[in-house]
Amino acid sequence: MYAPARDNEITGFVGYLDQQLDHLRAALYGLTEEQARLTPCRSVLSVGGVLKHIAHSLPAAAARLRGESVDRVFDEAGFAEYMGSFALTDDETAAGLIERFDADRAAFIAAARGCDPDGDSMELPAPWAGILDSRPIKNRYYLGHLLEEFARHAGHADIIREQIDGQSVPGLVLSLSGAPANDFFTPYRAESGTLLA
Incomplete structure (x- = not known):
């Protein structure tokens, strides 16, 4: 959890971005490879698919925050390719995805920590929102957009996970962090051989 603090703007963004990435990753804790692919809701999303979609976006997001040109x-x-980022293929595993996600997450967080929120950037086309051209922005806008995107998908992963096993x-x-039980929380113990166990 990104605990309340009197941080500067970039530290606040990084704290919240990393918190959402942590939640996305934790959604796989204790699942089997088969459960990571389940789509128990009316959508085609699985916990593994949601994490894959975000993992797919992290290298380009890091490059943009470093000031590199991305198309x-x-x-x-x-x-x-974009639509394929929402589901694990037959030759992919959730365990392999976690390894890739962890490496790309570290590079992304480093890039976010090093960027100037007031720096200039370009927002890429978003045809799903009717935006067909690139537009000038500040990095602050992009960081906010990423936070919104990660939080939305962390919510998807949370709902899907609750449908799988409650x-x-x-x-x-909290369980992954080793937090002790209290009136609001009972630690979850993953079975040996499951993801992140």
Whole structure:
């Protein structure tokens, strides 16, 4: 949890971004590979698919925060790649995804920590929102956008996980951190051989 503090702007953004990434990762704690692919709600999303989608975005997000040029092309191949980022393929594993996510998360957090919120950047086209051109922005806008995106998908992962076995992601985060039981929380104990156990 990003605890209340009198931090500066970038430290606050980084704290909240990392908290949401932590929640996304924790949603897999104690699941089997098969459970990571389950789609128990009316959508096509699985916990593994949600984490894959965010993991897919982290390298480009880090590059943008470092001031590097990044393109987003939505031709047929680009659209297929984007849509494919929401589900694990037959040759991917959730365990392998976690390893990739952890490495990309560290690079992303370092880039976010080193960026100037008032620095200039370009927001890429977002055809799903009717925005077909790049637009000038401040990094502050992009950091806020990423926070909104990560939080929305962390919520998706939380709902999906609760549908699988009733576990809530905040409780899983506390369990992974080794927090002791209290009136509000009973630690979850993952079975040996499951993800993150």
